[in-house]
Amino acid sequence: MYIESKSDGLEGEAVVGRVYFSKSGKTLYYKGLRFQSLKGAGFKANYFDIETGDFYWISGPRKDQNDRLYGGNRGVLVDDDVRDEYLALIR
Template sequence: MKSRIMYIESKAGGLTGPARIGRVSFSKTGATLYYAGKSFQSLKGSGFKSNYFEVESGDEYWISGPRKDGQDSLYPTNVAPVVDADVHDEYWTKIRGQPRPPLREASE
């Protein structure tokens, strides 16, 4: 399965929600994304400020490639996403092009 580091933000609670940077896997056809034991499928443009939904719960998410400047959220927020431990070094050095900060643990 192909995988990529992506920005994943829950839209279940409104326009902004908890966000993470993590490794997402893709199905063979690319129609389904997998992250943290959940499956996501595209809303194909029909979502309100979201582009994917979680298959089991129907909750909506904004999932996109991370940006070099760190402005990944759809709407400006002062809450930084949690970066998963398994992608922490790669995200900071290869994507952001910065020295890696200490690992921040999730509060979830």
Template sequence: MYIENKSESLNGSARIGRVTFSKTGKSIYYGDRAFQSLDGQGFKSNYFDVETGEEFWISGPRRDGKDRLYSQSAMSVEIDEDVAEEYWRDIRGMAPPK
């Protein structure tokens, strides 16, 4: 999934990583963090960190790689090592960069 921190600005730190979902789908787990749905109440965000209250945009990664809402941002998107090969092959349809 694409995970971008929206708590400080419209363009926050972002990454592609593997998440798990609760049975209801209202909670998402990434690493040691738990996120709950804002149920449409967020501004440019759709989940919040249960522990810190920080707001995030979490969505499926885009095939064209333009996951940021404001694509003109020069900020990079980190890709977790454990999903990098799968991301490039299955999502982007490309060989991973060397």
């Protein structure tokens, strides 16, 4: 999944990484962070961190690499454990 922090503005730190869903599907987990949906109530964000309240944009990675909400992929990190899958997707 593509995960971009919106806590510091419209373009924040971003990563492509593996997320896990809770049994109910209402919570996403990524490296110790827990996210819940804003259910359409967010501004340029669709999830929030349960612990800190920070906003995030989370979506599936795009084949054209325009993962950022406003396009492009400048500064987007790809976790090592998903790198091969991501490279296969964008080729």
